[in-house]
Amino acid sequence: MKKTKTIGCEEALKHLLAYLDQELGSAKRRELEQHIEICRSCFSRAEFEKLLKTQLREAGREMVGASLEKRIKTLLGRF
Amino acid sequence: MMPLQLNQEETVTQADDRSSFEEKVIGLLDQLFGAAMRLVKNREDAEDLVAETVTKAWTSRRSLKDPENFRPWIFRILTNTFISDCRKRAVRPQTETFTENPSDAETAFSLFEELHQPFLLWWSNPEKEFLNKLLREDLEKAVDALPQLFRIVVVLSDLEGFSYHEMAGILKVPVGTVRSRLARGRGLLQKALWRHAKEAGLIKESKKSSERFYEKDKNDRL
Structure with missing residues (x-):
């Protein structure tokens, strides 16, 4: 198995958001995961960013009122 | 017939x-x-x-x-x-004063760096406590305060979960532009949350992040 390169905090933080967005290639992802496992500071940072992202997602959830659904259905009925 | x-x-x-x-x-x-x-x-x-x-x-x-x-x-x-x-509606898109290239001050702003206290014991976690105190309304306000250009990418990514590639297609811009707008948008969002939290008294006055950064336990950083 190929040995994973060891990266430092600066490199890890540079790629952290792309990692959380699931946008990192597998090699970079492994490097970052390995760094996070051994670095307490970056581990906490990753946990923090992840939680903030989840909270944002939840805050963005909206329930459509019955009136909009009705309006859209009426609109589509006319086509 | x-x-x-x-x-x-x-x-x-x-x-x-x-x-x-x-x-x-x-x-x-x-x-x-x-x-x-x-x-x-x-x-x-x-x-x-x-x-x-x-x-x-x-x-x-x-x-x-x-x-x-x-x-x-x-x-x-x-x-x-x-x-x-x-x-x-002649609402000038608030982009004129913003260049595409994020300045370090904006993308580098990190709520985590402001809140994290490396010398605390493991069970104390001020940054998580801070997030738990935030209300939905606080997050909404912070997103709403973002300039349009950055608000769109934050909404598409963090709220709607689109990939960078999909966002590039939606906005008809290169993936690199999506990345830089997102980095900047998130930096601004965290700054807005920080400001709001200070005003609302959610956090006590703290040291500047730069001071804290340098005094951080060197062994804590690899």
Whole structure:
């Protein structure tokens, strides 16, 4: 198995958001995961960013009122 | 009679077309409305934006080549409609004062760096406590305060979960631009949350992040 390169905090933080967005290639992802496992500071940072992202997602959830659904259905009925 | 038959077929196809279109739209309505709410910031305008989006999507439904792409396709219509509505209303898109290239001060701002206290014992976690104190309203306000250009990418990514590639398609910009707008948008968002939290008294006055950064336990950083 190929040995994973060891990266430092600066490199890890540079790629952290792309990692959380699931946008990192597998090699970079492994490097970052390995760094996070051994670095307490970056581990906490990753946990923090992840939680903030989840909270944002939840805050963005909206329930459509019955009136909009009705309006859209009426609109589509006319086509 | 031939013409009548043709008409009937057309009508049947149209009805099928419409019911599958309607099913897709209704399935995405909460998401479309959620994004619209953060873009226009009030229910009434958000409902109008969704209705306008659905109308445009129906009219240009033939332009959708791959049905699998329905979701990014209709979100592209939503964002385009939003941007052109802003222009029509002569609301200057707040982009003039913002260049595409993020400045270090903005992208480098990190709430975590402001809140984290490396010398605390493991069970104390001020940054998590801070997030737990935040209300939905606080997060909404912080998103709403973002300049339009950055708000759109934050909404598409963090709220709607689109990939960088999908966002590049939605906004018709290179993936690198998506990345830099997102980095900047998130930096600004964290700054806004920080400011808001200070004003609301959620956090006590603290040292500047730069001071804290340098005094951070060197063994804590690799």
